[in-house]
Amino acid sequence: MRAAVAALALTCCAIAMAAIESTGAVAAPPEGGPPRYYAITNARIVPVSGAVIESGTVVVARGLIQSVGTSVTIPPEAWVIDGKGLTVYPGLIDAGTSVGLGDADAGAKKPGGPLPTSPEDRPGTTPWRATADELKTDDKKIETWRSAGFTTTLVLPDGGIFPGQAAVIDLAGARPGDMVVRATDSVPISFRPVGGFFGFPDSLMGTIGYVRQVLDDTNWYAQAEPIYEAAPTKNERIPYDRAEVTLADAKQKKEVVLLPANNSIQILRALRLADEWKLAPVLYGGQQGYDVADALKNKNAAVIVNLKWPERAKDGDPDAEQTLRELRFRDKAPGTPAALAKANVKFSFYSGGLGGPKDIQKSLKKAMDAGLTADQALRAFTLDSADILGLSDRLGSIAPGKIANLVVTDGDIFNEKTKVKHVFVDGRWFPIHEDAKPEKPADKSAPGDDESYKDKHSRAYQGDGR
Amino acid sequence: MKRAAIVVAAVAALVIPSCVLAQSPKVIFIKNATVLTVTHGNIEHGSILIREGKIVDVGANLTAPSDATVIDATGQYVMPGIVDCHSHIAVDGSVNEGGMAVSSIANIKDVLNPEDPDIYRDLAGGVTAANILHGSANPIGGQTVVIKLRWGKPASDLPFEGAVPGIKFALGENPKESSFQPPPGIPQRYPATRLGVEEVIRQAFIEAREYKKSWDVYNTRKAAGEANLIPPRKNDRLEPLVEVMEGKRYVHAHCYRADEILMLIRVANEFGFKVRTFQHVLEGYKIADEIAVSGAGGSTFSDWWAYKVEAYDAIPYNATLMAERGVVVSINSDDAQEARQLNIEAAKAMKYGGMSANDALKLITLNPAIQLGIDSRVGSIDVGKDADLVIYNHDPLSVYAVAQKTLIDGQVYFDRQKDIDGRAALAKEKQDLLDKEKKAAEEKKPDDASGGDAAKKKPDAKKKSAKPTAEGISVGGAL
Secondary structure (H helix, E strand, O other): OHHHHHHHHHHOHHHHHHHHHHHOOOOOOOOOOOOOEEEEEEEEEOOOOOOOEEEEEEEEEOOEEEEEEOOOOOOOOOEEEEOOOOEEEEOEEEEEEOOOOOOOOOOOOOOOOOOOOOHHHOOOEOOOOEHHHHOOOOOHHHHHHHHOOEEEEEEOOOOOOEOOEEEEEEOOOOOHHHHEEEEEEEEEOOOOOOOOOOOOOOOHHHHHHHHHHHHHHHHHHHHHHHHHHHOOOOOOOOOOOHHHHHHHHHHHOOOEEEEEEOOHHHHHHHHHHHHHOOOOOEEEEOOOHHHHHHHHHHOOOEEEEEOOOOOOOOOOOOOOOOOHHHHHHHHHHHHHHHHHHHOOOEEEEEOOOOOOHHHHHHHHHHHHHOOOOHHHHHHHHOHHHHHHOOOOOOOOOOOOOOEOOEEEEOOOOOOOOOOEEEEEEOOEEEEOOOOOOOEOOOOOOOOOOOHHHHHHHHHHHHHOOO | OOOOOOOOOOOOOOOOOOOOOOOOOOEEEEEEEEEEOOOOOEEEEEEEEEEOOEEEEEEOOOOOOOOOEEEEOOOOEEEEOEEEEEEOOOEOOOOOOOOOOEOOOOEHHHHEOOOOHHHHHHHOOOEEEEEEOOOOOOOEEEEEEEEEOOOOOOHHHOEOOOOOOEEEEEOOOOOOOOOOOOOOOOOOOOOOOHHHHHHHHHHHHHHHHHHHHHHHHHHHHHHOOOOOOOOOOOOOOOHHHHHHHOOOOEEEEEEOOHHHHHHHHHHHHHHOOOEEEEEEOOOHHHHHHHHHHHOOEEEEOOOOOOOOHHHOOOOOOHHHHHHHOOOOEEEOOOOOOHHHHHHHHHHHHHHOOOOOHHHHHHOOOHHHHHHOOOOOOOOOOOOOOEOOEEEEOOOOOOOOOOEEEEEEOOEEEEEHHHHHHHHHHHHHHHHHHHHHHHHHHHHHHHHHOOOOHHHHOOOOOOOOOOOOOOOOOOOOOOO
């Protein structure tokens, strides 16, 4: 009977999980619902924030990590996973995806309407858009990423110079809002011109000039608005500009501003602009970081490295002239993470245009072949990523009080043969390649081992109609 | 002005060293050359002593200090590095922000591309400094910057220290967009006539004047202790125009016809500024006196003619005729390829108009330096000036002249022999990288069948992949 439930979970873990949630049968939290207490015992624990524990216990309680160590008290209500032979890592963070947005391109603006011809037309500027408002729990990528050990992603908006604000989400939740760790975490900026051939801006320099003007306007609004409120009879009324209002709010909340920069020219330029615009430099792209790691370090910049390494265009003309510059870039780009680590530059990774976790793993392998160590890679995918996103107080390591995002594997997480066995997201258990359920608490009143559990579970599954 | 590129037969098309510079010697002694000083004649068997990037001695009877690195230029010619007063090299992305008629919000300085091979190619033609201009799509175009061609240095090291920043204006066919029509549904951008071009410029300066006034009023009231005043918005489009009116930014105006040149002089007078240079200025010979009185320089082509209607009245005597009436004249390239032979372009003024050899050299050295306000630093071989020099194997005004070495700040940035010697190694590096890629591609093929997210997809599944959020696949381009 247990085996049947487990098999079901194995077949379709996400659906099984939803079923558990809806039946409230497995554990005995007073308010119902799935178990809220777990203990992973006898496991190798890689907290990232501290030394590796060769055999220890992690206790998860009500969504948070309660304790971690070699001699921790397991609460009586905890479901226990025997972690012998398993390794526990913090959940991985993909710091730039469209995971959770589904396939619909809700944000991209359709062409049409009057052509923007001046900065006042606010071309490609929708900073009030929040990807947190566009999440879809049925996006299959959520499960794909989660099953590979990703518990958290930064969901980037696309389309425009100020396309919107990016949310940090955990990859599980019954409703979109359940997933959101921080709705408005960061403000990505793009320097891609949006004006086409006849509108503004239609050049890189025009786009940069436009961004500068928007930031000037934001600063102006932040200064002017309180003055106006204090003395409305003395000043001309301030026109309402949604972009200024939203960006001033983001600035006040110290949201991370993400600047695009992939090659060395772009990186050095972004560092100069960050200086000029008084922004903490957080760059995304970063693939030619191997050439400018020292400059990045000098400016105390952080880089979210695009894992989609440059490659020769697949459909390109095979006889097309390849410049030495392009060839060198394609050859050396995967060496960027190692170079950044060596220069002590804080960095994380994003999957960007990669298809999924398998591709992420392949890309990462290239970086590791080029000198990135497993420890450095893990740190980039966990604590440093959380730090760059301003969330290291709650994400990125296995430490008491952190959100219980964990990935449990049967070996080194970056080894391609390793299997992910369990994933915990916000303290909720997702079996991946695991046929053994946690052992239920000794409390006899706890349900989960009787016919009614199976029946309810199955009904819930069938009733779900998926 | 954008002309069709001629032959792009670059000296170093494939072989751009990522950094040509080793640690440069602090003391350099160029000996036994014909030194073309431009300001005080030619010195046969002359020498130039360079310390810390500056010319510290020039003459016929110098001896090399013991700590000097000696460049033997026996039988060769040294002239001041060429200054190109109209260039569009080293720009990342489009050189035109054409979406609006007044695009002064755009700044070339933001998008300098230090890895543009044209920098190196132009160095190989003896160019050491260039005025990097926005294109001519707008009556008032973007902000511009003078650079030194310091190949191998980052973008922040390119701008010519202390050079007055500029702004591009344009008159005539380009800003009124007479040569293209937008597709149906998209309105023609205003202005579409020469009258409209004038109106746009005047309107922009009226706005800039009002903008300046709003700040003056604010600052006065604030200084008087008034509280709760909202400051004016900072306007990044109008600020450069205020700088123009305050003489802190030079206007480089693309123009052809005499009538429109006179128009801009009148508009400038109205708003109290001077046009620093008229660029192209192909009808400048008709109104040379008026240009001279206005104080503007003329930066023209040697003998380009009739490539559009407004260029029909161009004559190759233009440079000489303007110079004879007191206009400071330069010859520019407006083209990365032509910049490699500006010495020959200058020499044409000797044929058309009978200019002296020294005055012809001035067209590409001292005169453009004066026009750009950098003549205290470059433009001639004088003690105290920057050691921006080019060494030719023949008289630079001869068609046989080929640049051998180009120095900026006393550093050799182009060395023809080193370039030739380095080509094999670069070709090998390139071939090795190509082979490596080819090998990797062959190894990858069988693997693709089993692994990868793309390969894993069910055959009937609609092709879905994570939406790329930032491309960044190619080394160039904007993100």
